[in-house]
Amino acid sequence: MTVETKIRARPAAVILTPAAEQRIADLMATAPEGTIGVKLSTPRRGCSGLAYSVDYVTEEAKFDEKIETPGGIFYIVEAHPLLQIFDDRVAEPALRLLYPYFHGREPIREEHPGCYSTPDAPITSVEHIWLHTVSDLINALARAGLRIETFDEYPFLGWRFFPWMERDADGWWRLPERPERVPLMYSIRALKA
Numbered sequence: 001m002t003v004e005t006k007i008r009a010r011p012a013a014v015i016l017t018p019a020a021e022q023r024i025a026d027l028m029a030t031a032p033e034g035t036i037g038v039k040l041s042t043p044r045r046g047c048s049g050l051a052y053s054v055d056y057v058t059e060e061a062k063f064d065e066k067i068e069t070p071g072g073i074f075y076i077v078e079a080h081p082l083l084q085i086f087d088d089r090v091a092e093p094a095l096r097l098l099y100p101y102f103h104g105r106e107p108i109r110e111e112h113p114g115c116y117s118t119p120d121a122p123i124t125s126v127e128h129i130w131l132h133t134v135s136d137l138i139n140a141l142a143r144a145g146l147r148i149e150t151f152d153e154y155p156f157l158g159w160r161f162f163p164w165m166e167r168d169a170d171g172w173w174r175l176p177e178r179p180e181r182v183p184l185m186y187s188i189r190a191l192k193a
Contacts, residue, residue, distance in 0.1 A: 154183065
């Protein structure tokens, strides 16, 4: 008996707009020799994917997600935009506002020692942070021609945002008191309309 195994193609994690495709083509046209692509990554305060860095890549890493063609499914699970307005550096269990929910015309500028991957590095990092509202996210997807299938919010996170968060039996990080009071994470699944 012969069993045929079919491997289903994995849908794209990100859908590139024509403008994004052109920007990547422009970057590749001036890339250093040996460059095979560009890598989009999210630094510590950019885990939402709304703050990011773009770097040239000279070799493929094992878990890199390749985006070679437009189309597919857009799916994101990240820290909720509302969570981003609170100060994540306070040691005691308190939700203290640090940033405005509605952003202004300029990004928020912060300087801090070290960097997201090496906090004790002998450097001073400068971050320019654009915070985005839920409506910014949803409207950006709609303008890109995507149809939202699901939008869900959760009272937990997959990582510790505040130093005083507690990990539950399922491995999720929650607020220690009244965890239902603020959404900590969201997910959106959208398809090309």
